[in-house]
Amino acid sequence: MAFRAATYAGWLQLGWLPVAGDGFGNSYVLLIRGPLAGCVAFVEAIADPDEIAYVAASNLWTFLRFLFEKELGAKGWPFGSKVVLAADPDLAQIPGDLLPWAH
Structure with a gap:
């Protein structure tokens, strides 16, 4: 994560704290400021490293559960709206254009 923090130094100014990667150069960031503070968002570095692609979870603990379950073979996260x-359920409060299934 230190690499991502150094590579994307502007993230701290945006209030983004890197918490995980997807293995393809993209990152999950904990939003620490603004109206979405506390949520975990996905940033697709190749598209735009300074733009949120979607909100992956409403909080860090739920994100970690999703991530661990996916690693164990669970299906549905992040693009299956019913499963997610x-x-x-707090994810329903996120603006629709920032939800994973909107893409």
């Missing part, structure tokens, strides 16, 4: 909202 059943496990993370």
